[in-house]
Amino acid sequence: MTAIEPVYVGPHAIAEAQRFCRRYADRTMVLVADTNTYAAAGQALNDALQRARLSVHAIILTGDHIHADDTALGRVLAHSPRGDALFIAVGSGTVTDITRYISYRLGMPFVSLPTAASVDGYASPGAPLVIEGIKSTHHSQPPLAIFADIDVIRRAPPRLTAAGVGDMLAKTTSTADWRLGRLLWDEPYDDTIAERSLTAARECIDSVDEIATQSESGLRRLMDALAESGLCMLDFGDSRPASGAEHHISHLWEMFSLRDGGRQPLHGEQVGVATILAARLYARLRELTRVEVERMLTTSRPVGRAEQIAEIEAAYGALAPSIVSNHAAFLEMTNTRYTRLCRAVITQWDHVQALAAGVPAPQQLEQILRRVGGPTTTAQLGFPELQVRAGVVCGHYLRERFTVIKLARLLGLSVYPL
Secondary structure, eight states: OOOOOOOOTTTTTTHHHHHHHGTTTTTTEEEEHHHHHHIIIIIHHHHHHHTTTTEEEEEEEEESSSSSHHHHOOOOOHHHSSSSSEEEEEESSSHHHHHHHHHHHOOOOEEEEESSSSSSSSTSSEEEEEETTEEEEEEEEOOOOOEEEEEHHHHSOOHHHHHHHHHHHHHHHHHHHHHHHHHHOOOOOOHHHHHHHHHHHHHHTTTHHHHTTTTTHHHHHHHHHHHHHHHHHHHHSSTTTTSHHHHHHHHHHHHHHHHTTTTEEEEEEEHHHHHHHHHHHHHHHHHHHHHHHHHEEEEOOOOOOOHHHHHHHHHHHHGHHHHHHHTTHHTTHHHHHHHHHHHHHHHTTTHHHHHHHOOOOOOHHHHHHHTTTTTOOHHHHHHHHOOOOOHHHHHHGGGGGGHHHHHHHHTOOOOSOO
16 A cells, blocks of 8 residues: 555644645745635645745636646646745645646655545546546656645535545445456456445445534545545556546536536536436446346447447547547457457356445435535536536547446447436
């Protein structure tokens, strides 16, 4: 297990962060925040660092809609000082991913100071970025340490906490997708890490009442679960322990919003709703017998290459060539590979149903999200119907992974509406 030391969640995060940063007194402290997170914790940290006679260079991102995209990356890079530095991300997912990536590209370490229990990416080695319109995870680095002040977390808007719960619920479907990919597509897999990811999700689910009341114990458990999810990605080396079909759907919704300048829900809000949709597909799989599956594979017509490329072009527009290129293993599947896949589905169906049975019922996921005040429907997210459908039907093209969406399409099941 990879060490990020310390991962501090408590009432004295600013003091603990200052003490840690004094180890790097010969470097410039590059504090990255937005206007809200600077007010929440950045100013206090800046003051504490200056009291310790450390050199501080603050980069404060302004604007109502900041994204981890080309524009924000360019702004932080342009304002970063030359020379040795310790970057400090003061914020939630967006600020952390921007800081993570820029510090990595500059060859400098960074520290995370979360201001909300809203995402699982604080400990992650990857940065989900939107570059030239495509959202993908870029290799970067984990933080040296994480310092989360429980009082700052409690003062964050409840919507952010609900988003964190949504991101954790996604582990129930992402780990199922991961196991599905191992069973049917020979994808890399680690059972110990998968169990760690699921355990973190279960601890969050078991603490939902405490989280909903913003109690210190509930928020601490949520932050611990979010950090553990990030550590699972770090230890495995990619996002499979935490990201499956539900994230692919959400990523495409986000790409549409950025392209069109539309409403942008929080990452965890989108993922929570998409997790419900993925869970509905798993519920349908639980109802199918092996005999029914064999009949479906015999009578259904596989979606051909030309048809899939047409879907990609309709959904992704000018970005389609890049998506097609990155999805070659599925688009160029030979008849032999297709036959072997169908045979694997039939012979492994008992295992498929067993992992599907481990996914919570969609009604339970809806109840949990309502308890913490999160959205449960695509209508609440505010996306146009055509974009909702495209995300569900075509989001899987963003990653070359086998998920419940791919299995449903292989069986000839309708994936939309769900």
